Amino acid sequence: MRIAVVNNFFPPRVGGSAHMSASLAxxxxxxxxxxxxxxxAYGDAPADEQRDGYRIVRLPAAKMPQLGLSIDFDLSFASLKPGNWRRLRRLLDEFKPDAVHLHGQFxxxxxxxxxxxxxxxxxxxxxxxTLLISDNKLYSRVFRMLDAVLVKPVLKYIRPRYVILDKLGVDYCVERYGTSDANSEYFPIAVDTGNFAKPVTKDVRAELELGDGPVIVSLGHVIxxxxxxPLIEALPAILERHPGVRVVIVGRVYHDAFLKRAEELGVAEALVVTGAVPKEDVPAYFAAADIVTHDLNGGCGTASLxxxxxxxxTIASVTEDNYPGIELRNGENILLVRPDDAQAVQETVLxxxxxxxxxxxxxxRESAMVQANFGLDVVAEEHLRVFSKLVADHDVLR
Structure with a gap:
């Protein structure tokens, strides 16, 4: 098959969507x-390159201003650059795809x-x-309107088969886009197991001067x-019993409320904020950690897996039925806390x-569970099975 993979986010940009689309490709x-x-286009990444056995084309794009929204990444949109529709159409005409894999509905x-x-x-x-949701009531209303007025009509026209990653996504897509079992597949996030089979060559503890005390790593963009x-609110009690604890926050900081709260609670000196790190360094940060806490506001994404x-x-904050078809057992093959519950985080970390x-x-047990259910090879095989069926059905209808 010839498969076109399309995503505004792609390495060297970091993030779960970027890494998953590249890994599947x-x-x-x-x-x-x-x-x-x-x-x-992103940074100095080449406009056209061959990597990992496939071709990557990066179209010119305009970077959008950050407005403080709950999904406020450094977004870039290619449609704002003249000629990109013709470029994309020409690329696809030349490639002649049998199927298209889109990442991101908006x-x-x-x-x-x-x-x-x-x-x-x-x-x-x-x-x-990514789901267009926010705890902010104004943003929530805006996102609902965007979904109803823009996203849903576009999806109705495109008529894709949906790949939905977790229960929250299923409920969201049923409500916002009218999805059902008839037009959906329920595959989990894909984790590149090969990236963690290599020896760790970077000594994060030495580089960051963390010492020999307990280290909590929280890796992912702060939005x-x-x-x-929840982790910052739990820190005073954690430090009282384990005064040598250091908390390493890894990722771009788009929302700094945690830093201000750490100052108010007098725990700022326990924090080390690194900013974004290359994908190849991620295993070294996990190797340096005694505990990883990232998804404490409701979720269990790529970084946690x-x-x-x-x-x-690793501590996460989803329900045991979060991934359709995958059995999570709290305290056995995963460790879960209620979303936004600092007391639960404190008790669990201690x-x-x-x-x-x-x-x-x-x-x-967590490692074995992820290997069996979320491994890139397992998830990619499921995607290819669906592609093969879609292409075969399409050929019959021709």
Missing amino acids: GEYAAAGHEVLAITA FDLSWLAGFYARRHKLPVLLTIH PLRNRL EAMLSGTA SLLDDPELRSRLAQ
């Missing part, structure tokens, strides 16, 4: 399929490639990565939806720091 190519990845490249696929009657998979506040895979005890054997046992 690499797996498709490794399985013998021809792959073209189309994305938005990005312009997904829409443009989706329009192309609909006009050429090509099968489309659309992975829903309102992942604000780190990678931490579990690495063999580090229980792990007080009992190294418990910490080690849980870490091993």
Whole structure:
């Protein structure tokens, strides 16, 4: 098959969506399929390159201003640059895809490639990565309006088969877009197990001068939806029992409420904020950690799953039925707390720091659970199975 993979986010940009789309593209190519990845320009990344067995084309893009919204990343939109629709159409005409894999339901490249696929009657998979939700009532109303007025009509025209990653996404897509079992696949986030099979060559503890005390790592961009506040609120009690604890926050800081709260609580000196780090360094940060806490506001994303895979005890905040078809058992193969519950974070962190054997046992079980259910090879095989069926059905209807 010839598969076009389209995502505004793509490495070297960091983030779960970027890494997942690139990893799946690499797996498709490794399985013998021809792959073209189309994305938005980012930094100094080349406009056209061959990597991991497939071609990547980065179209010129305009960076959007940050407005303080709950999904406030450094967004870039290619449709704002003249000529990109013609460029994309020409790329796809030359590539002649059998199927298209879109990542992200509200990005312009997904829409443009989706329009192309609909006009050429090509099968489309659309992975829903980010939900347009916010705790802020005003933003929530705006996001609902955008979903109803813009996103839903576009998706109705494109008619994709949806790939939904978790229960929250399922409920969201049913409510906002009218999805059902008839037009959806329920695949979890894909984790690149190979990235964690390599020896760790970077000594994070030495580089950051963390010493030999307990280290808590929280890796991922800091945004309102992942604000780190439950961990900061729990820190005074944690430091009282374990005064040598250091908390390493890894990722771009788009929302700094946690820093202000740390100052107010007198725990700022326990924090080390690194900013974003290269993907290849992520295993070294998990190796330096005794505990990983990232998804404490409701979630269990790529960073948390990678931490579990690495063999580090990891805390998340989803329900046991979060991933359709995957059995999570709190306290056995995963460790869960209620979202935004600082008291639960405090008690859970202290229980792990007080009992190294418990910490080690849980870490091993988490790693085995992720390996069996979220491994990139497992998830990619499921995607390719669906692509094969969609393409076969499409050929019959021709």
